[in-house]
Amino acid sequence: DGGITQSPKYxxxxxxxxxxxSCEQNLNHDAMYWYxxxxxxxxxxxxxxxxxxxxxxxxxxxxxxxxxxxxxSFPLTVTSAQKNPTAFYLCASSISGSLxxxxxxxxxxxxxxx
Amino acid sequence: xxxxxxxxxxxxxxxxxDVTLDxxxxxxxTTYYLFWYKQPPSGELVFLIRRNSFDEQNEISGRYSWNFQxxxxxxxxxxxxxxxxxxxxxxxxxxxYxxxxxxxxxxxxxxxx
Numbered sequence: 183d184g185g186i187t188q189s190p191k192y193x194x195x196x197x198x199x200x201x202x203x204s205c206e207q208n209l210n211h212d213a214m215y216w217y218x219x220x221x222x223x224x225x226x227x228x229x230x231x232x233x234x235x236x237x238x239x240x241x242x243x244x245x246x247x248x249x250x251x252x253x254x255s256f257p258l259t260v261t262s263a264q265k266n267p268t269a270f271y272l273c274a275s276s277i278s279g280s281l282x283x284x285x286x287x288x289x290x291x292x293x294x295x296x
Numbered sequence: 297x298x299x300x301x302x303x304x305x306x307x308x309x310x311x312x313x314d315v316t317l318d319x320x321x322x323x324x325x326t327t328y329y330l331f332w333y334k335q336p337p338s339g340e341l342v343f344l345i346r347r348n349s350f351d352e353q354n355e356i357s358g359r360y361s362w363n364f365q366x367x368x369x370x371x372x373x374x375x376x377x378x379x380x381x382x383x384x385x386x387x388x389x390x391x392x393y394x395x396x397x398x399x400x401x402x403x404x405x406x407x408x409x
Contacts, residue, residue: 215396215397217399222305222401222402223401223402224300224387224399224400224401224402225341225387225397225399226399227396227397230396240396270339272339272340272341274341279396281327281328281329281391281392282329282346282348282391283391284331284343284346285331285343285396285397286343287333287340287341287342287343288340289338289339289340290339290340292339
């Protein structure tokens with residue numbers, strides 16, 4: 183089955199620790215995205231990548247880092263510099279990242295920082 | 297700047313009622329796309345529809361229908377004969393050049409049996 187997987191579904195970390203969220207897709211999509219969702223709010227774009235080895239900051243990139251070494255993988259690291267990391271993180275992908283492309287989402291990772 | 301507004305934070309209806317979710321957008325682009333997504337309690341966003349700025353035809357898919365009106369910058373979503381399984385948060389989104397999607401804050405729909 184083609185789709186997007188995110189692991190783990192729930193993640194707990196102590197304050198001050200970096201943590202990496204996994205996102206893998208087997209849809210052969212060029213573009214991938216990371217969003218953050220806080221309770222009662224819409225999604226905000228953290229980073230996106232339209233091609234391997236290239237990525238761009240979104241609206242709220244501070245305190246986060248990404249890499250795109252492989253087409254199918256786009257891991258997100260939440261660093262200790264992120265002031266309020268507890269949130270629901272959603273990964274998405276689209277065919278090419280063009281204006282018309284539909285984005286398809288993974289199941290999400292709920293991160294709680296204790 | 298681009299913006300999407302969903303003024304209804306929460307809506308509750310009784311099963312079999314019709315319900316309309318409002319979406320109003322702002323953009324200076326002449327070419328853009330609008331989307332609706334459903335987020336059930338499991339959390340994953342499910343794509344429902346995409347509409348481009350040059351196509352104002354209404355669309356119907358089963359119990360779902362969408363009304364796009366450029367004159368009022370609105371892209372409203374109607375569920376006919378609602379069911380309990382329709383309970384979810386619904387997001388409207390606008391695509392934008394160079395920076396991808398802008399999402400509205402979402403409308404939480406509760407369909408009561």
